[in-house]
Amino acid sequence: MPELPEVETMVRGVRPALVGRTILQATLSHTDILRGVTRPKLLQALTGATVRDVTRRAKHGVVHLDAWRFVLQPGMTGNLLYYDRPLTAPEAKYAVLRARLEGGGEFVFRDIRRIGTLLLLNERGWRAYDAALGPEPLDPALTPERFRAGLAGSRQAIKKALMDQRRIVGVGNIYANEALFFAGIDPSKPANRVRPESYERLFHETRRILAAAIDAEGTTFRDYRTGTGQPGSFQLELMVYEREGEPCRVCGTTLAGTHAIDARITVFCHRCQR
DNA sequence: ACGAGGTCCTGCGAGC
DNA sequence: TGCTCGCAGGACCTCG
Numbered sequence: 001m002p003e004l005p006e007v008e009t010m011v012r013g014v015r016p017a018l019v020g021r022t023i024l025q026a027t028l029s030h031t032d033i034l035r036g037v038t039r040p041k042l043l044q045a046l047t048g049a050t051v052r053d054v055t056r057r058a059k060h061g062v063v064h065l066d067a068w069r070f071v072l073q074p075g076m077t078g079n080l081l082y083y084d085r086p087l088t089a090p091e092a093k094y095a096v097l098r099a100r101l102e103g104g105g106e107f108v109f110r111d112i113r114r115i116g117t118l119l120l121l122n123e124r125g126w127r128a129y130d131a132a133l134g135p136e137p138l139d140p141a142l143t144p145e146r147f148r149a150g151l152a153g154s155r156q157a158i159k160k161a162l163m164d165q166r167r168i169v170g171v172g173n174i175y176a177n178e179a180l181f182f183a184g185i186d187p188s189k190p191a192n193r194v195r196p197e198s199y200e201r202l203f204h205e206t207r208r209i210l211a212a213a214i215d216a217e218g219t220t221f222r223d224y225r226t227g228t229g230q231p232g233s234f235q236l237e238l239m240v241y242e243r244e245g246e247p248c249r250v251c252g253t254t255l256a257g258t259h260a261i262d263a264r265i266t267v268f269c270h271r272c273q274r
Numbered sequence: 275a276c277g278a279g280g281t282c283c284t285g286c287g288a289g290c
Numbered sequence: 291t292g293c294t295c296g297c298a299g300g301a302c303c304t305c306g
Binding site: 001002003035059073074075076077113115116117163165172173221222262263264265 | 297298299300301302
Binding site for chain 2: 032033075076077094111112113114115116154155156160222223262263
């Protein structure tokens with residue numbers, strides 16, 4: 001469930017080891033994670049290429065090469081990892097993409113369920129891809145007005161709109177549940193009926209939670225690890241996610257759970273969120 | 275144009 | 291113990 005904080009953490013973890021490095025050889029264990037690119041084309045583009053930068057856009061890692069942007073979408077169980085030593089057998093088992101670096105070390109995309117995807121985009125493809133995504137919630141230039149404008153036009157449940165990457169990027173199920181709790185908004189409320197003052201709260205809470213989760217290096221329940229293989233710790237700070245049936249940390253009311261919104265587990269407090 | 279719902283994947287836990 | 295089944299969900303697709 002890598003969302004913005006997890007992908008940001010993974011990118012920060014691998015960036016120092018990758019920037020300026022040249023890929024000696026790349027291998028791919030499965031082709032079903034490729035989108036719009038074939039195995040030979042991807043491996044040819046990677047081999048001999050020098051990594052100019054590693055960044056994050058939405059929930060995706062972006063490896064900048066001279067001629068290409070190599071986009072890695074972790075999906076559910078995908079990890080961006082760097083190893084400065086040989087991989088153990090368990091580490092190598094789900095390593096879908098492996099890239100050996102000149103001078104030693106290895107960049108790995110590991111993905112148990114392979115819901116993740118890999119894309120190889122040229123500059124034009126990248127621009128189109130980037131343009132289809134909504135604004136970055138942590139962009140200092142993003143205003144509450146623009147945040148609200150992106151969401152309030154929808155009749156969808158506010159939680160679903162918040163997770164729609166065309167409206168605002170980076171928020172998935174965990175942080176949508178958490179942000180709506182702190183903003184005091186019923187997740188099932190249609191986005192076009194959420195009050196302006198509630199949007200103001202949601203804007204600030206979404207940013208605050210994402211930033212706090214980055215500080216904690218993400219939320220680890222099972223598969224997610226940082227770029228250096230360590231678990232995150234934000235699961236210790238969660239107010240509602242994975243806490244259905246437990247007491248609300250604010251008012252003590254038993255937290256409710258439902259699958260009614262987008263077939264995703266939604267956990268909320270009847271009393272704190274209206 | 276928009277929204278609802280299906281699909282991809284495999285490990286894991288519940289239940290028998 | 292060993293099996294089946296449902297579930298986890300981000301991105302993308304089709305259908306209405």
